[in-house]
Structures are given as C-alpha cells and as structure tokens.
Amino acid sequence: MRTIKRVALAVWDFVVGDDWRVALGVVVAVGATAVVAAGGVAAWWVPPIAVVALLADSLRRASR
Amino acid sequence: MSGQELGLAIAVFLACLVEAVEALTIVLAVGATRSWSSAFSGVGAATAVLAAVVAGLGPTLTSLPINVLRLAIGGLLLVFGLQWLRKAILRASGLKALHDETAAFARETATAHAVARDTGAFDGYSFAIAFKGVLLEGLEVAFIVLTFGANQHRVGLAAAAAGAAIALVVLAGIAVRAPLARVPENTLKFGVGIMLTSFGMFWAAEGAGANWPGNDAALLVLIAGMAAVSLAMVAWLRRTTVDSIPRQTPA
Numbered sequence: 001m002r003t004i005k006r007v008a009l010a011v012w013d014f015v016v017g018d019d020w021r022v023a024l025g026v027v028v029a030v031g032a033t034a035v036v037a038a039g040g041v042a043a044w045w046v047p048p049i050a051v052v053a054l055l056a057d058s059l060r061r062a063s064r
Numbered sequence: 065m066s067g068q069e070l071g072l073a074i075a076v077f078l079a080c081l082v083e084a085v086e087a088l089t090i091v092l093a094v095g096a097t098r099s100w101s102s103a104f105s106g107v108g109a110a111t112a113v114l115a116a117v118v119a120g121l122g123p124t125l126t127s128l129p130i131n132v133l134r135l136a137i138g139g140l141l142l143v144f145g146l147q148w149l150r151k152a153i154l155r156a157s158g159l160k161a162l163h164d165e166t167a168a169f170a171r172e173t174a175t176a177h178a179v180a181r182d183t184g185a186f187d188g189y190s191f192a193i194a195f196k197g198v199l200l201e202g203l204e205v206a207f208i209v210l211t212f213g214a215n216q217h218r219v220g221l222a223a224a225a226a227g228a229a230i231a232l233v234v235l236a237g238i239a240v241r242a243p244l245a246r247v248p249e250n251t252l253k254f255g256v257g258i259m260l261t262s263f264g265m266f267w268a269a270e271g272a273g274a275n276w277p278g279n280d281a282a283l284l285v286l287i288a289g290m291a292a293v294s295l296a297m298v299a300w301l302r303r304t305t306v307d308s309i310p311r312q313t314p315a
Contacts, residue, residue, distance in 0.1 A: 014203065014204075014207075015140065015143060015144060015147075016143065016147075017147035017150075018147070018150070018151075019147075019150065022143065022146050022147070022150070023143045026139060026142050026143050026146065026268075027139065030135065030138075030139050030142075030268050030269075030271075030272050031272075033268070033269050033272040033273070033274050034135075034272035034273055036274075037272055037273030037274045038273060042274070042275070043269065043272065043273065043274035044269055044274045044275065044276050044277065044282070046269070046274070047142075047265045047268060047269045047274075048265060048286065048289065051142070051146065051261060051265055051290075052293055054146065055146060055149065055150065055153075055293075055294075055297065056297065058146075058150055059150065059153060059154070059297055059301060062150070062154055062159065063154075063157075063159055063301055063304055063305065
C-alpha cells in the first residue's frame with residue numbers, strides 16, 4: 001500500500017509538478033474547447049488564451 | 065519530412081540534450097570518484113528500463129484512435145510543458161536558481177567521497193546513483209518521446225532524435241572529461257518549454273474538436289507567440305522583483 005502511494009505521488013509530482021492549479025486549468029480549458037467546438041463555433045482561440053492566463057497567474061503567485 | 069515531424073525531432077533532440085547533460089554530470093561524479101565499471105552498469109540498467117518503457121508503451125499508444133490520443137496526450141503534454149516553461153521563466157527572471165553543472169558536479173563528488181566504500185569490485189553506491197540519475201532524467205525524455213512520437217505515429221523518429229542527442233553528449237563528455245558546464249542549459253530548457261507547450265496546445269485543441277486556421281502553419285504562430293509571451297513575462301517578473309526591493313538611502 002505504501003509503495004502504491006509512493007508511486008502515485010511520484011507520478012503526480014512528475015506530471016503536475018509545483019502548481020496543481022495549472023493542471024486543473026488545462027483540464028478545464030480543454031473541456032471548454034470541446035464544448036465550444038461541439039456548438040459549431042470556432043474554438044481554436046480557447047487554449048492560447050487559457051494558457052497565457054494560467055501561466056501569468058501561476059508566475060504571479062510564485063513571485064509573491 | 066513535414067513541418068510537424070521536423071518540430072518533433074528538434075523538440076525531442078533539445079529536451080534529450082538537456083537531460084543527458086544532467087545525467088552525464090551525475091555519472092561523471094560517481095565514476096571519477098568511486099568506480100567507472102559500477103557507474104556504467106547503472107547507466108546500462110537504466111537505459112534498458114527506459115528502452116523497455118518506450119518499446120512497451122509506444123505501440124499501445126499508437127493503436128489508440130487519433131482524436132483520443134491527441135486529446136489525452138496533448139493535454140498531458142500541455143500540463144508537462146507549462147511546468148517546464150514556468151520553471152524556465154522563473155529561472156530567467158532570477159526568482160529561481162539557475163541550473164549549474166559545475167556546482168552539481170561538486171555536490172555529487174563531495175557526497176560520493178563521504179559515503180563508505182565496499183571492499184569488493186562492485187560498488188553498489190556508484191551503480192545506484194548512476195541508475196537513479198539516468199532513470200529520473202531519462203523518464204522525462206521517454207515521456208516526451210512517447211507523447212510526440214505517438215501523436216504523429218513516429219515513435220521511431222522521436223527515439224532516433226533522442227538517441228542522437230545522447231550520442232552527442234556522450235562524445236562531448238568523453239572529449240571534455242568534465243561536466244558540460246558550457247552547454248546553455250537554462251536557455252535550452254526555456255526553448256523546450258515553449259515547444260512542449262505549443263505542441264501540447266495544438267494537439268489538445270485538435271483532439272477536442274477545434275480546427276486551427278492555416279492547419280499545421282498555426283503551430284509556427286503558436287511557437288512564436290509563446291516565445292514572445294514568455295519573454296514578456298520574464299521582463300514583467302524582473303521589473304516586479306526590482307520594484308519590490310526597498311531602495312536604501314545613504315545614512
């Protein structure tokens with residue numbers, strides 16, 4: 001059980017890293033892109049805006 | 065070779081170059097201070113594990129439907145790329161210490177000297193440190209090879225680009241016999257972060273059903289745009305940091 005927990009924590013640290021909010025934001029942004037695209041509207045602009053906003057927010061918190 | 069394939073080869077090559085330089089420092093430190101043969105055994109074992117991971121997961125991933133693959137792998141790559149880019153921007157703006165191979169080599173060497181040595185021919189410490197160093201640095205490369213390669217069904221090309229970078233670093237390491245401190249690691253990491261984020265964005269959006277204006281050409285615009293935004297963020301953070309330091313008036 002302890003080994004599973006350690007492996008899970010290592011995978012989390014490897015992929016998600018220092019700021020889990022960025023990972024959550026990416027999931028929300030990709031979901032929003034899918035919803036907009038399914039509505040028949042151009043959705044390519046959603047990820048770039050989300051990425052810039054997520055990065056700026058994460059850096060702002062890291063610099064405090 | 066298409067534009068996307070060229071981008072794949074460059075991104076994998078640069079990412080692998082950076083990780084190989086870091087792994088080389090660890091191997092050099094334990095090899096030079098304790099046992100070359102045990103350190104090389106560790107390198108061989110870690111390389112075999114990494115090759116098995118790529119060979120095992122590559123065909124499984126490429127068998128998935130392309131949109132599922134692009135959505136899942138693109139999303140993962142975007143999270144992973146943002147992590148790289150965030151650290152690179154913090155380093156470039158002076159908010160995080162720069163990676164210094166000479167300092168890392170000195171640290172590893174001091175630790176290797178301090179640990180007691182077995183009397184036998186095989187040195188477990190050298191093996192374990194070399195194995196762990198190569199495996200941990202290599203896992204990031206394996207992840208990039210798999211995500212980039214599977215998305216374009218070119219795992220072979222991605223693995224070849226990674227192999228070329230490793231060969232270059234090994235040859236340079238043999239020639240210099242010292243940590244490759246002159247490789248502009250922090251700049252390369254900045255560039256790789258931009259490429260991982262841009263490719264991740266491109267594929268995740270396609271997987272989610274979006275169509276990029278200009279198709280593949282949009283990738284170049286994304287890379288240029290992310291580079292400009294990242295540099296602007298470095299300038300913003302530098303200004304913020306300087307402004308936050310209280311000005312001292314002479315007594």
